[in-house]
Amino acid sequence: MRAAVVFRRHASGALAAPAACRRGFATGSKLQASYGFIGLGRMGYPMAKNLRTKIPESDTMIIHDVNEASTAKFAKEVGNVTIAKNVREVAEKSTTIITVLPEPSHVQSVFGQVLQPPTLLTEAPNHHKRLFIDCSTIDPKTSSEVAEAAHASGQGRFIDAPMSGGVVGAAAGKLTFMIGASDSVLERATEVLMMMGKRVIHLGPQGSGLKGKLANNYLLALNNVATCEAMNMGVKWGLDPHKLADMINTATGKCWPSEVNNPVPGVVEGSPASKGYEGGFGTALMLKDLKLALKAGQEAGIEPQLGSYAKDIYAAVEKDESCKGKDFSVVYRFIGGKE
Known part of the structure; x- marks a missing residue:
């Protein structure tokens, strides 16, 4: 089912993990140091597990999947997470939100619910605002439409970050992420992705990762x-x-x-x-x-x-x-x- 929201339409190279994770975006307000994860399928589940394991115990993590058995299993196996009733709740309680979804229509539907109504908190300084990291493999056109909707709403920045490495790589935390993002969010995105992988390659602006x-x-x-x-x-x-x-x-x-x-x-x-x-x-x-x-x-x-x-x-x-x-x-x- 298509989302209710109407979508409108430089640097490259591998990035190593920062010597020390500054996590400047994770201090200050009640929403900072909060991570949301939507999509606990074959790839998403081990990715989310690695993320929860590597972020500080005091950081919050909110999860959601249409398969309630998957979220229940995750909460029991991994722990220290909150299960959200819907994707909007994930967005409301998180400043960094990772999505791993099967098809373009799923990405459209999820972000239609995430971005409407356009009342997510946005008072924080620009570099503290929400970052949407979509790790789904979809077509660049759909991704760009969703990114435009997110940016036009003023509720956060959207980047594409599809990965390579398969289920084995996801479980081992050895994924390679190919990202399309502006330079302004590159360091922050890299810090997050390196907790789930071994390599981040910045290919250019939004949409470049998918291409x-x-x-x-x-x-x-x-x-x-x-x-x-x-x-x-x-x-x-x-x-x-x-x-x-x-x-x-x-x-x-x-x-x-x-x-x-x-x-x-x-x-x-x-x-x-x-x-x-x-x-x-x-x-x-x-x-x-x-x-x-x-x-x-x-x-x-x-x-x-x-x-x-x-x-x-x-x-x-x-x-x-x-x-x-x-x-x-x-x-x-x-x-x-x-x-």
């Missing part, structure tokens, strides 16, 4: 299909998959799907392929990101040549009962790879 994330995942989607096809060719030609993978990973074909997430079972111990293609990055999520990248490309007048073919492959994989719901390396099984 970088979608470009990366577009390439990942294609690399995965190509790796599955190359490994299938080699195995069918009689090559040993371990030796083939070793050769590729010391030659020009080396990529993340060949080295870390190799699609042939047994080649990489502990990989999804070696566990029945369970865990990892689901095919449905890859298909979603690929569609978002293609849509954003078309809106910018770009016509990607290979993406549409890959999209059809991932869509077909999701319809195959032996592959549906598996890690995206299951493309190898789908094309008849020897397991």
Whole structure:
């Protein structure tokens, strides 16, 4: 359901964690040192857990998810949190609010409720105002519309900060965040994100993080299909998959799907392929990101040549009962790879 609110329409490089967390935004008023977290799914739950663990005990944290069982589990397992009845309550009680949501429509709906009515406290100095950090992977256009609504309301600053690293990285606190933000909120955002990850890359103004994330995942989607096809060719030609993978990973074909997430079972111990293609990055999520990248490309007048073919492959994989719901390396099984 779409939100009631009407949305209108420099520096880059990796940022290390500050030597000492100044937390200047977390002292002074009753709302400072207060964190809100909306979305406790597969990624959000471990991210929120790391955040609560690393902020001072005296800081407050307010959580919300449409799945009440998830918030109840979090409160029992992690503790020292307040469960909000709705997203508006999260916004009213927090000055730093992190959202991790599945689709563009969810982000629109949540911020429609967060920003209306436009009466969130705004008396604090500018650098103390609310900071909305959206870690959802959505299209840049929707993100920019939500950002404009937040900024026009005068109730806070909005940045996009999609992440890479998967569920394993989220649990280990080793995510990489790609952020689109103005320089004025960069240090504050970095301090927060480094409590949930290991690296923050500032790609430019609002919207830049998502553009970088979608470009990366577009390439990942294609690399995965190509790796599955190359490994299938080699195995069918009689090559040993371990030796083939070793050769590729010391030659020009080396990529993340060949080295870390190799699609042939047994080649990489502990990989999804070696566990029945369970865990990892689901095919449905890859298909979603690929569609978002293609849509954003078309809106910018770009016509990607290979993406549409890959999209059809991932869509077909999701319809195959032996592959549906598996890690995206299951493309190898789908094309008849020897397991």
